[in-house]
Amino acid sequence: MNYRQGVFTLAKCEQLAETTYSFVITCHEIASLAKAGQFAHLRVPGFSLRRPISICEVLPQEGAIRVVFDIRGEGTKALATLKSGDSIDIMAPLGNGFSLLEPDKKAIVIGGGIGVPPLLEIAKHYGENSRAVLGFRSKTAVILQNDFASAGCGVHLCTDDGSMGRKGFVTAILKEQLDAEKPDILYACGPRPMLKAVAALAKEYGVRCQLSLEERMACGVGACLGCACKTRKDGKETYSHVCKNGPVFEAEEVVFDE
Ligand SMILES: Cc1cc2nc3c(=O)[nH]c(=O)nc-3n(C[C@H](O)[C@H](O)[C@H](O)COP(=O)(O)OP(=O)(O)OC[C@H]3O[C@@H](n4cnc5c(N)ncnc54)[C@H](O)[C@@H]3O)c2cc1C
Numbered sequence: 001m002n003y004r005q006g007v008f009t010l011a012k013c014e015q016l017a018e019t020t021y022s023f024v025i026t027c028h029e030i031a032s033l034a035k036a037g038q039f040a041h042l043r044v045p046g047f048s049l050r051r052p053i054s055i056c057e058v059l060p061q062e063g064a065i066r067v068v069f070d071i072r073g074e075g076t077k078a079l080a081t082l083k084s085g086d087s088i089d090i091m092a093p094l095g096n097g098f099s100l101l102e103p104d105k106k107a108i109v110i111g112g113g114i115g116v117p118p119l120l121e122i123a124k125h126y127g128e129n130s131r132a133v134l135g136f137r138s139k140t141a142v143i144l145q146n147d148f149a150s151a152g153c154g155v156h157l158c159t160d161d162g163s164m165g166r167k168g169f170v171t172a173i174l175k176e177q178l179d180a181e182k183p184d185i186l187y188a189c190g191p192r193p194m195l196k197a198v199a200a201l202a203k204e205y206g207v208r209c210q211l212s213l214e215e216r217m218a219c220g221v222g223a224c225l226g227c228a229c230k231t232r233k234d235g236k237e238t239y240s241h242v243c244k245n246g247p248v249f250e251a252e253e254v255v256f257d258e
């Protein structure tokens, strides 16, 4: 794994939604290595375990990466107090990212909640050949829709409560999009039940699909067995490390037990 660890400067900190924050971190070497779908392991002052956060954008001209995170517990709450100009210790880029096809191929990205950020770099790659189906709890949680639109991507928004975009789940819109025009590939990140439903639709329509999974992590580099997930290889069930073998897997590799 080709990653770097060091202390870098937060070039820009922004609050994007009620509990969601965006950091641009100046880290030239990491920015030159990072790919869509990889993640950064962030040290939080006062906590021993790092927190894994996906790379939302790679900004080569600024020699920076962008991460977007939601406050979920004490660690992310502490992270959210950092300000522009502060230092942050990160290890990145970690894991295997998404496989990107030629940019003239057609792609649909499907994101649920805080699963949306790692898909932005994909939308930037495919530009007008991409469509995004983004789902959130309610309008207070909606993030990054303008960033996807600026990338040239057609954005379809839905919320669980109908407070913004269509009311309902991403899978209803995805089905309509698949009926309208079958893409070459699907990419999804979000809650596990959403990933399971997307994987089922991909199979039904015969479209390649990659999923980004989340598991609790400790080391982040394949050394502690902390992030095992059930996968399928050559028809046999096995375990993979989300940090090292993932977080991105082909949909047919993922075993959804529940
Ligand atoms: C590959 C990957 C990419 C991720 N990308 C993002 C992202 O882009 N934006 C974002 O907001 N969140 C992301 N997460 C989830 C994020 O890591 C957790 O929300 C965060 O670690 C919670 O930390 P906490 O201290 O606030 O919560 P606590 O619940 O207090 O955390 C306690 C411990 O559990 C771990 N943990 C808790 N929830 C998760 C989780 N869902 N996944 C992994 N470890 C967890 C923490 O690392 C910590 O060690 C990602 C997780 C993974 C595995």
Ligand code: FES
Pocket: 216, 217, 218, 219, 220, 221, 222, 223, 224, 225, 226, 227, 228, 241, 242, 243, 244
């Ligand atoms: S987090 Fe240690 S093996 Fe994945």
